[in-house]
Amino acid sequence: MTLTFTTTTTHEFCKALKPYFSDLNMLPYNYHQPDMSVWWLSPSSAKPAYRFPKFAVLPPEADSPDSLFSGIYIEKGVDEIYAKSVGIAKTHTLDKDWAWHGLLADMATGDKLKRSIAQVRNATGSNPELRLYIPLQGFHC
Secondary structure, eight states: OOOOOOOOSHHHHHHHHGGGGTTSEEEESOTTSTTTSOEEEESOOOSSOTTSOEEEEEOOBTTBTTOOEEEEEOOOOBOHHHHHHHTOOGGGBOOTTSHHHHHHHHHHHOHHHHHHHHHHHHHHSSOOOOOOOOOSSOOOO
16 A cells, blocks of 8 residues: 655644554654644653654655655663763663664564565555765754
């Protein structure tokens, strides 16, 4: 089944996806600029929801200004010792309950990742991308 949406903002796109993920909670990254903020569909209404795997809608990037990006969003928290030394909130600290650990385990063999990519390709007719974002300007709370 191919889904087609005619939305122009991340908020609209997330609202259009919500009926397909009725058990997930809509959460914006930036409440002050909701239309082009990153939006998540999260299994938890907890804020922040860093520890949970989320379906994400991201704003356009410079190389494709007319496209919104959607996908699975998994975050890696910071080390507890580092967090304490620089005063980062405990909610940002990676612990055993974070989805990050499951992602690493799944990537150890690549089997689940290959199956997931094949399922997305078969369902949509397009090749999914695997993106890794690393903040270059430091960590801000």
